[in-house]
Amino acid sequence: MSHRSNLERVLKSGEFAVTAELGPPKSASAEIVKEKARMLEGYCEAANITDCQTAIVRLSSIAAGVLAQNEGLEPVIQMTCRDRNRIGIQADLLGASALGARNLLCLTGDHQSFGNHPKSKNVFDMDSISLLKMVKGMCEGRFECGEEMKEAPTFFIGAAENPFADPFEFRAPRLAMKAEAGAEFIQTQIIYNIDKFKEWMRQVRELGAHEKTYILAGVAPLKSAGMAKYMKKNVPGMDVPDEYIERMANAADPKAEGIQICVEVLEEVRAVEGVSGAHVMAIEWEEAVPEIMEKAGLLPRP
Amino acid sequence: MxxxxxxxxxxxxxxxxxxxxxxxxxxxxxxxxxxxxxxxxxxxxxxxxxxxxxxxxxxxxxxxxxxxxxxxxxxxxxxxxxxxxxxxxxxxxxxxxxxxxxxxxxxxxxxxxxxxxxxxxxxGPPVKQGEWYENCAGCGDCVLGWTAGVCPVARCAKSMMNGPCGGSQDGKCEVGKDIDCGWALIVSGLSRKGQLDFIAKAAKAKDWSPSSHGGQRKMTREDLMI
Known part of the structure; x- marks a missing residue:
């Protein structure tokens, strides 16, 4: 079976796939990227390399992706619409493909008011859906303007969706819109509210969207009760049930409890019909991934 | 005004x-x-x-x-x-x-x-005495007929054209709890009219050339010239 990336290979094989996340540093340090890549290599099919997440300037996704690739970790390049117009995005994507990156996650991007340059001007020439449509066209050999190119880029194309954002009734149709626009896989926002996730997946199945795109359920280990409370209160679209906050607050070893909760959530979402894999986001805690994978019985990777 | x-x-x-x-x-x-x-x-x-x-x-x-x-x-x-x-x-x-x-x-x-x-x-219009909000960005390519009369360019912090981003919560924008999510208003307005399918019709990237991104804008009407 032909495949463009290792991630696509595993998803197509029907095995439960796992992606992780690698946050590039707020510096020019290649060493940090390499170290994180070595930490994750062998524990996931591919890792998202974030594109200035929460609008904080970091080493670029494509550059860090190439560094990770050289360490043996397959990258999922992230591309947001916040900082580049369709000219910049297409140029960078041609470059990413030329450098060998094969997975691409298309995002609208966090608003710059959250980051460390809130006085900046945003771009938002496109949004995630028009970006998906453009990338699909590029992979077929066409620029957004319709002009043809001699050698098309190659990407296994993904997108994100947040089942916990509002309007809730529009979240499953939005996933279907993304699949229609070109998303071959979807990574969800971090799941803590399993009931709500299951209801969302029911709606996704009703639309048949799970048969058009692979869905990877997002999970993340909590580090402390404080982090859980912060996420619930301050991160838009993050729904952390009080039960987990209490467990974190009462735990003798909060980090171990966080990993335990993450494994439990992973096992629950894994059993949901239509879920093809997990996206494990250990934000600035990449070393937690091997333990989560071990405890969830997901090692060795296929 | x-x-x-x-x-x-x-x-x-x-x-x-x-x-x-x-x-x-x-x-x-x-x-x-x-x-x-x-x-x-x-x-x-x-x-x-x-x-x-x-x-x-x-x-x-x-x-x-x-x-x-x-x-x-x-x-x-x-x-x-x-x-x-x-x-x-x-x-x-x-x-x-x-x-x-x-x-x-x-x-x-x-x-x-x-x-x-x-x-x-x-x-934008006055909301009540002493309060106003922006509702038109003068983008030069009006889509209000497809969006239940709510402008996605002016009323979405990311000017999204294809539905709400993942930061829409309880009808509010992720940028500030005092800002209504334009797309939450569009979705509820279109639902009320049975027109939710209108959203998918916009999917192509917006043409910004009639907006200020095309350089200083000018308008001429020969029929009005003397």
Whole structure:
């Protein structure tokens, strides 16, 4: 079976796939990227390399992706619409493909008011859906303007969706819109509210969207009760049930409890019909991934 | 209507001082948009003159002559022509019009220093007494017929054209809890009308060339030309 990336290979094989996340540093340090890549290599099919997440300037996704690739970790390049117009995005994507990156996650991007340059001007020439449509066209050999190119880029194309954002009734149709626009896989926002996730997946199945795109359920280990409370209160679209906050607050070893909760959530979402894999986001805690994978019985990777 | 708000008096005085020894100053309001939003009408002209007089005397400056005037509109030459004598005889004009009015005045009287007294903020309606919001970005390619009469360009922080982002929560925008999520309004408006399928029709990237991204915009209507 032909495949463009290792991630696509595993998803197509029907095995439960796992992606992780690698946050590039707020510096020019290649060493940090390499170290994180070595930490994750062998524990996931591919890792998202974030594109200035929460609008904080970091080493670029494509550059860090190439560094990770050289360490043996397959990258999922992230591309947001916040900082580049369709000219910049297409140029960078041609470059990413030329450098060998094969997975691409298309995002609208966090608003710059959250980051460390809130006085900046945003771009938002496109949004995630028009970006998906453009990338699909590029992979077929066409620029957004319709002009043809001699050698098309190659990407296994993904997108994100947040089942916990509002309007809730529009979240499953939005996933279907993304699949229609070109998303071959979807990574969800971090799941803590399993009931709500299951209801969302029911709606996704009703639309048949799970048969058009692979869905990877997002999970993340909590580090402390404080982090859980912060996420619930301050991160838009993050729904952390009080039960987990209490467990974190009462735990003798909060980090171990966080990993335990993450494994439990992973096992629950894994059993949901239509879920093809997990996206494990250990934000600035990449070393937690091997333990989560071990405890969830997901090692060795296929 | 165009909305604006007064600049701090310190900023206005800084620009006035930079202009040189201005003894004769015209303070010009505008009787239309900025009067309605209480930023640049006759009353605001009067109160700014009081403020600058206090600022002058606080720093021990000799009193200047301030001439107050509020034409019906500063954005059209025929309305500012009656100000000609006052403006040409003045060392500076503090204009309490929107940026359109300030520029029309500056262009008409190129030898006079025109100082903006307002920050022009946006186009939008009053919500209630003392509160306004932006609802049109003047993008030059109106989609309101597809979006339940709610503008995704002006009322979404990311100007998304294909539905709400993942930061929409309880009808509010991720950027601020006091901002309604434009897309939550669009989705509920379209649901009410049974038109949710309208959303998918926009999927292609928006053409921004009719917006300000295409350079200064001009409009001509030959049928109106004499």
């Amino acid at each position: 165009i909305k604006a708000e007064r600049k701090p008096v310190s900023e206005i005085m800084k620009m006035l001082s930079a202009t040189g020894d201005c003894n004769n100053v015209v303070v010009a309001g505008c009787g239309t948009c900025v009067t309605i939003c209480f930023a640049g009408g006759e009353q605001e002209v009067e109160s700014l003159v009081q403020e600058v007089k206090i600022a002058d005397s606080t720093c021990g400056r000799d009193p200047r002559t301030y001439t107050e005037t509020t034409p019906q509109r500063q954005c059209e030459v025929e309305f500012i022509e009656p100000l000609e004598d006052a403006v040409t005889g003045a060392d500076a004009v503090i204009s309490l019009a929107c940026g359109v009015g300030v520029q029309v005045l500056a262009e008409r009287y190129p030898d006079t220093q025109v100082i903006p007294g307002l920050n022009t903020t946006f186009m």
